[in-house]
Amino acid sequence: MEKGGGGMDNGSLFKIGDVARMFHISAGTLRHYEKAGVLEPEYVDEKTGYRYYSTRQFECLNTIRYLRALDMPLEQIADFLRNRDVGRIQELLRQQKETVIKKQQELQIIERKIDNRLKQLQDALSSELEVIRMTEIAPRRIAWIRNQLSPQTYLDLETSIRELEQEQGDAVVFLGKVGVGIGKEHLLRKAYDRYDMVFLLLDEEDVYNGAVEELPAEICVTIRFCGSHRDAPAYYQKLEAYIAENDLCIAGFSKEITMIDDGFTSNTDQFVTEIQIPVRRKKAGGTEHN
Template sequence: MKNKFSIGQMSKLHNTSIKTLRYYDEIDLFKPNEVDPETGYRYYSVEQFKLLDIINYLKALGVPLKEIKKQTSNRDMDDFIGTLHTHKQTIEEKMQELEIAKKKLEIRIEELESLKKIEQIGIPFIKEIEERTIIQLRESIQSLYDLELSLRKLNRQFHDFASIFIGKVGLTLSVHRFERNCFYEYDSIFLLLEEVEKWKVVQDGDLVTTLPKGAYACVYFRGVHETAPEYVALLHRYIMENELEPMGDFIIRTIVDQFISHNEDEFLMEIQIPIAMPGTKKREKH
């Protein structure tokens, strides 16, 4: 009985659960050397130890059981090296994806932490903003129903970028619609891409575009989309009173809503609109 090990003994010797050993048997990956025909007990031999070591080694590296079975069946050195190379590439791709996810989370944490300190709520101001890459779907959005359906369209087509929506979704409202008092009919929905995502962008017609670098009139406010029109109007008055010229659409972005905080005093939205400062065009001509 020196070279006869029960499944329980194999489990303890190799730190592999009995359930796992039984599963390996079922899928013909690692079968017992002997099965008692009367009791059904499984017995293994010392010659099988190395094979189980290799299986556990490859499994610890994350190699799928299907590939492990292929390797242990063929036992070809070139195949073994190829399996390791393939899995190394898989790991590198996963590491890259995790690094992108980490950076996206860091950006979101930094933004939310900084926004907790904002005191200039409901007061328009001007700031310079760098160019931003967005995925934009141009269609009329008149309700929450329309908004969610449009968002799902973006999600289906660009699911690689949609893993973290918080603070990245925005709507646009043209100055033309505003002047016609069409406050609740938006022109498009967009998803703001982080810097770390841009390398993955595949140009797809008009969907991938940019928000240009330049001066933007902005205002933060506490509320939801239903309260946005009054702040769009506030920002428009600010632009007119300061002799600024709108150079694009109003951009309305939800940063903190009921899905992040139950406290309505913490809700936060931002409206931006690109502008030309007084005399800008005249200076450009010279």
Template sequence: MKEFFSIGEVSKLFNVKISALRYYDEIGLLKPEYKDEQTNYRYYSTQQFERLDTIKYLRALGLPINNLLDFYNSQNTNTLLHLLKSQQAEIDRKKKELERIERKISRRITHIEDAVNMPLHQISKIKLPAMRVAYLQHEYVLGHDIEHSLAELRTHLNVNEDIFIGKIGLSISAANVRAKQFDKYSSIFMILEDENEKTSSEIIFPSREYLQIRFRGSHLEAEPYYKTLLAYMEEHHYEVAGDSIEITLIDYGITNNLDNYVTEILLPIK
């Protein structure tokens, strides 16, 4: 029976890359039984096969190389149990993170499909639940670069970068809406999702009734739709009950075609 196997033979037998076997040798995880001094070829004995099997098994469980070194430096039951339990906890953390990402993706799909399919230029009376928002009172003049305002919001709230992948909105104060001044915004905000941690400047938009309208375009094209909403309010004897909510549902983050932008205006009513 053959006693020694070359690195190429071991690579084929165990479906392990030669580069990985050389790395294991380099870090002391699995050194060959001997090296030919003249050719520098590595040779492994059959007694090392069980160790390589164990390495493959533990790597398949996701254990990092450094953890395998810790195990083989002590090689006892308690060390292995500790490593496996630690890996189990890490997998649980990753599962929760993937579930969080899945919920974000599902919501994003729903938002985009809703923005694409909902009729435009129609006024609807809706009631929305309370919304958590990362909020910054900040005057923004129509036509200015909103990215600077977003950067200020990010810095001011000291929030993680990933929460800014969501619904960014602007508000016109109730006083300016009543005065029909639609070129100055009073605040910038982002609607927070359930998974977002609380921020220092978080506020709650209360549950209330709104008049809603959506149109093709961005904030630059919003003015006539505010006027349409105000005319509808006057006709139906509603009053402005708070600052507007204006959100571009489809913008440059989704499409390069300006004609496909969709913006929503929500006016709170009483």
């Protein structure tokens, strides 16, 4: 049998490609294991650089594959292989089970957020535009900051979004959830060219580290239109006229939400924005209902 460098009997060894095929992994994965210090080749030919593995390493490779199938990090696997012990593997498996349970919970949250976004997009795509409605809006949670601005596109909101995001341990998915509002006083003065606040509508499953306001159910006059914030003033005027004609009064700050914008499509014909203004019925004599 031909000998390799160092006197190793290559007949008892398997090339890296052969081992990769036997274990249904790539040669790159085996090199990655070597670099991570998890499984070094039995022998490396000094002349060619070819890597060889022995049969006694197969059991170790099986263990690595099993633990990787459980999504255990390579660092923990390397530590276990250096200190193999039944008690240690029990501890590692318990820890990994806790990690898996946490990931399952996170994936369930992600699944619900995807479902929410799909419903919102479908709702936006099926919108009846340019129609004013009286709508009861269910209770909801918002995180918000007061920040006067005059956004033309969603990009103009980025600074405020970053402020909302600063204290979060995990990334918050803002796409399609950010809105702006005009305070009641400015609505009464018909000042529709600047906004008083930026807010984030939170899904039920969202955990937000910061000031959160619980909004009660509201009766709102609403309108949806094809356009973005720059197009909104004309629609505020339409809502203001509707409020006056129907003996209503403004009861709170507006919520203006871009349901589909640049973040979802470059086709401006598909943009959908909704404006909601909370209202109350007036008492006889023109005064407000409390």
